Amino acid sequence: MAVDSMLLRSKALILGSAGVGKSSMTQVFHSELQQFPKAYSMTTGIDLAVRTIKIPDSPYTVEVFLYDCAGQETFTPTVAKVLGGSTLVLLVFDVTDASSLSSTAKWFERARNANTDTKIHAVLVGNKTDLEARRVVTQTEGREVAASLGVTYFECSAKDSTGIEAPFYFLASCLHEQFSENTEEFTAVSESM
Numbered sequence: 001m002a003v004d005s006m007l008l009r010s011k012a013l014i015l016g017s018a019g020v021g022k023s024s025m026t027q028v029f030h031s032e033l034q035q036f037p038k039a040y041s042m043t044t045g046i047d048l049a050v051r052t053i054k055i056p057d058s059p060y061t062v063e064v065f066l067y068d069c070a071g072q073e074t075f076t077p078t079v080a081k082v083l084g085g086s087t088l089v090l091l092v093f094d095v096t097d098a099s100s101l102s103s104t105a106k107w108f109e110r111a112r113n114a115n116t117d118t119k120i121h122a123v124l125v126g127n128k129t130d131l132e133a134r135r136v137v138t139q140t141e142g143r144e145v146a147a148s149l150g151v152t153y154f155e156c157s158a159k160d161s162t163g164i165e166a167p168f169y170f171l172a173s174c175l176h177e178q179f180s181e182n183t184e185e186f187t188a189v190s191e192s193m
Contacts, residue, residue, distance in 0.1 A: 009063045010175050011085055012168070015107040016092035017100040018070070021127040023047065024158035025092060026068040029168055046070065046082050053172040060179075062172040064088065083114030087178075088171040089122035091151070093142075096134040101126075101145055108149055121174035122151040123167045130157040 014022045030049040047068040054061050067082050089111045093100040104124060112120060124146040126137060139155065146153035152170060156163030 006060045007063055008060060008175060008179055009065070010087045010172075011065045011067060012088035012090065012171065013083065013086045013111055014066060014068045014090045014092060015104075015111060017094075017097075017103045020092045020094040020097070020100050021158045022090075022092045023068050025090075025125070025127060025156065025164060026066050028158050028161050028164050030066065051168070053169055055173065055176045058176065060176050062175055064168065064172060080110070080114070083111055085118070086111060086115055087118055087120060087175060089120055090167055090171070091122060091124045091149070092127055093124070093137070094128050095126045095137045095142070095155070096128055096131050098136050101137050101142065104145065105149060108151075119178060121171050121178070122149070123170060124149060124151050124153050125167050126153070126155040127158055129155050129163070130160045 014026055016022055026047070026049055030051050049066040049068065050063060051066060052061050052063050067086075069082065089108065091104040091108055093104050108122060111122070124142065126139075126142045129135075139153075142155065143153045152167075154163060154167040154170070156167070158164060
């Protein structure tokens with residue numbers, strides 16, 4: 001019997017300092033029209049959105065629950081409540097703000113501490129590449145920080161809607177790959193009994 005489609009679900013945390021564009025990225029990715037939000041209000045806790053991602057050349061679709069987390073320290077206790085049970089993490093910084101890049105290590109540590117029993121797939125995303133004249137963090141610096149964290153590096157512009165999908169699709173593929181490996185391992189063990 002052929003399988004028409006299979007659904008995997010995952011929680012994705014979008015973490016980073018306030019003002020780096022996490023909400024704009026989430027809204028552009030979640031929107032069918034991929035348009036930059038004209039009205040903006042700073043996230044004061046957690047905003048939730050859902051998007052499905054079809055895995056190419058497979059019957060699998062990943063339903064990603066996007067937890068857009070506030071970056072202000074005031075909301076850290078609220079954000080801490082949703083960090084657990086996450087398998088996907090987007091660490092976002094603003095390429096015009098070097099301190100926002102430095103803070104990504106702190107955010108990643110919080111996510112890892114809340115998920116000690118779960119394998120986390122993470123990416124580092126430099127946002128606001130449309131502001132090239134104001135850019136202070138180079139691609140090389142971004143890649144170096146990503147390498148130090150053991151994650152893959154991406155850049156995007158939520159305003160221009162460029163590069164937004166790539167980190168999300170990459171993480172969905174990582175989740176699918178992990179699921180496939182676990183399934184193969186389980187099948188091998190059960191067949192050897």
